[in-house]
Amino acid sequence: MTTLRLFASARSAGKAVEFGGKKIIIEEARPGVFGDIDVAFFAAGGTVTRALAPDAVKAGCLVIDKSSALRMDPNVPLVIPEINPQDLRRHQGIIANPNCSTAVTLMGLWPLHQAFGLKRYFASTYQSVSGTGAEAVRELESQVQAHAKNAPIEHKVYPYQIAFNAIPQVDTFGSNGYTGEETKMMLESRKIMGLPDLRVSATCVRVPVVRAHSIAVTAEFERPVSVDAARAAVAAFPGAQLVDDPAHLKYPTPLDFAQKVKCGVGRIRVDTALDNGLSFWVAGDNLWKGAALNALQNAELMVREGLLKPKNALAVL
Numbered sequence: 650m651t652t653l654r655l656f657a658s659a660r661s662a663g664k665a666v667e668f669g670g671k672k673i674i675i676e677e678a679r680p681g682v683f684g685d686i687d688v689a690f691f692a693a694g695g696t697v698t699r700a701l702a703p704d705a706v707k708a709g710c711l712v713i714d715k716s717s718a719l720r721m722d723p724n725v726p727l728v729i730p731e732i733n734p735q736d737l738r739r740h741q742g743i744i745a746n747p748n749c750s751t752a753v754t755l756m757g758l759w760p761l762h763q764a765f766g767l768k769r770y771f772a773s774t775y776q777s778v779s780g781t782g783a784e785a786v787r788e789l790e791s792q793v794q795a796h797a798k799n800a801p802i803e804h805k806v807y808p809y810q811i812a813f814n815a816i817p818q819v820d821t822f823g824s825n826g827y828t829g830e831e832t833k834m835m836l837e838s839r840k841i842m843g844l845p846d847l848r849v850s851a852t853c854v855r856v857p858v859v860r861a862h863s864i865a866v867t868a869e870f871e872r873p874v875s876v877d878a879a880r881a882a883v884a885a886f887p888g889a890q891l892v893d894d895p896a897h898l899k900y901p902t903p904l905d906f907a908q909k910v911k912c913g914v915g916r917i918r919v920d921t922a923l924d925n926g927l928s929f930w931v932a933g934d935n936l937w938k939g940a941a942l943n944a945l946q947n948a949e950l951m952v953r954e955g956l957l958k959p960k961n962a963l964a965v966l
Contacts, residue, residue, distance in 0.1 A: 688710065689705050702714060717748065730943070750935075751837040753938060761874075761883070768925075785811070890913050
């Protein structure tokens with residue numbers, strides 16, 4: 650019988666979490682605990698991954714890691730199951746999960762690449778505060794409440810007030826002026842799509858939305874494009890839901906695609922600045938497809954393909 654075990658730092662060990670009508674006691678994540686675990690979902694940051702993942706692999710446990718620690722390691726597959734499921738077969742004990750913005754963007758971009766052959770793309774993200782964490786969600790809520798009460802508005806999580814604002818910085822700035830989040834989109838897109846020379850320019854922006862990211866994408870393709878063919882490609886893609894009826898004001902919004910399995914794609918139009926160009930809008934849940942759901946989908950696919958045969962327990966860190 651498959652069981653679920655939960656691990657965290659020593660500070661949380663001993664606490665109880667209810668799941669599926671049962672109470673599960675949190676255990677301390679430390680070396681030596683992975684001996685009877687088949688697959689462990691790591692979601693505790695790169696430091697924990699580097700410290701514990703090698704021990705898990707040594708114990709014969711498959712690690713599916715949400716952090717960015719090993720995404721660009723050539724020996725670690727970076728997988729979105731709708732795009733590069735074949736890479737699951739070459740893992741050496743660890744599978745990486747993509748960045749949230751990359752995952753949502755590619756749900757719209759991949760089917761268009763298959764139809765027209767991608768040359769380059771430009772992206773501007775509209776990222777929800779839940780991507781930063783629970784403290785950021787609380788900060789947004791407290792700022793909105795303070796505004797309603799005409800009280801002083803404080804900020805700690807972000808360098809500026811996030812309520813009623815937009816902050817064009819997600820992650821730290823690099824020497825080239827791009828942030829870490831923007832660089833991740835470029836490098837991860839190349840690896841997942843199998844396009845090592847793909848040219849990408851992204852601007853990542855934090856906006857006062859609680860959940861689900863949105864991305865405005867402009868892409869240039871090798872072959873002639875059309876809106877009808879683009880819509881057909883998106884509609885046929887299992888990771889996307891086409892919501893594109895501008896005459897009736899139908900397009901995806903983050904509210905509509907929070908807690909949804911698929912990402913919404915709309916506003917598809919022939920771009921007016923690029924040859925063979927298309928512009929579109931995609932919205933998707935950064936906590937689901939951009940994080941936990943993608944990891945689960947990878948594990949489920951491996952089970953279906955006979956690549957992962959549970960014997961004892963699943964673990965979440």
